[in-house]
Amino acid sequence: MTHAVDSGDIKIKAAETVYQQDKADDYVYKPAVKLMDGRTALRANTDYEISYEKNTQTDYQAYLEAYEEAVKQGNADTDNTLQELRPRAVISAIADSNYEADGEIVVPLPVYRTKFVKRDLQITVAEAVYTGTQVTPAVTVRDISGGKTFVEGRDYTISYGANMKSGRSSGSVTITGIAPEYGGSVTVKFEIARKPVVY
Numbered sequence: 001m002t003h004a005v006d007s008g009d010i011k012i013k014a015a016e017t018v019y020q021q022d023k024a025d026d027y028v029y030k031p032a033v034k035l036m037d038g039r040t041a042l043r044a045n046t047d048y049e050i051s052y053e054k055n056t057q058t059d060y061q062a063y064l065e066a067y068e069e070a071v072k073q074g075n076a077d078t079d080n081t082l083q084e085l086r087p088r089a090v091i092s093a094i095a096d097s098n099y100e101a102d103g104e105i106v107v108p109l110p111v112y113r114t115k116f117v118k119r120d121l122q123i124t125v126a127e128a129v130y131t132g133t134q135v136t137p138a139v140t141v142r143d144i145s146g147g148k149t150f151v152e153g154r155d156y157t158i159s160y161g162a163n164m165k166s167g168r169s170s171g172s173v174t175i176t177g178i179a180p181e182y183g184g185s186v187t188v189k190f191e192i193a194r195k196p197v198v199y
């Protein structure tokens with residue numbers, strides 16, 4: 001999960017963290033949050049300040065309960081209460097540093113319950129044929145044990161490799177889980193068939 005800040009020159013990435021159901025109520029989820037200016041890492045308390053909110057075990061359990069209810073109601077994507085309950089890091093500028101921000105930058109923390117693992121997934125990639133540009137075939141992702149078909153945009157995101165050459169295993173696609181349900185990434189290779197010449 002990467003978020004562009006202001007002009008898009010600075011990138012923010014929050015590390016994924018797995019939810020641990022058996023932790024004490026005051027346990028704190030505090031995944032690393034990195035700010036990058038190109039290849040240069042910004043330094044906390046020198047270039048920016050960071051604080052965490054709604055990140056205790058009790059906070060996260062309340063968020064999960066609200067999330068499950070919103071999913072049942074069919075409004076998980078539009079429920080404003082979820083955004084207020086979600087664990088987050090807050091980035092703010094430091095006076096006299098080399099960086100500035102228009103107000104605070106809120107970064108959702110990707111704390112998830114289930115990690116995507118290749119052995120547990122059936123990833124089906126539609127037929128792909130060389131086009132001379134990036135090939136992005138349709139992808140279906142299913143849970144092997146439960147038979148559930150995952151939904152792109154709700155359960156996972158897709159990113160494609162360059163996928164510009166034909167050949168066996170020349171294409172790649174990465175499935176990344178979306179918190180709070182899923183996390184982790186799985187990459188699979190697929191064949192890009194040669195484009196037929198028709199006369």
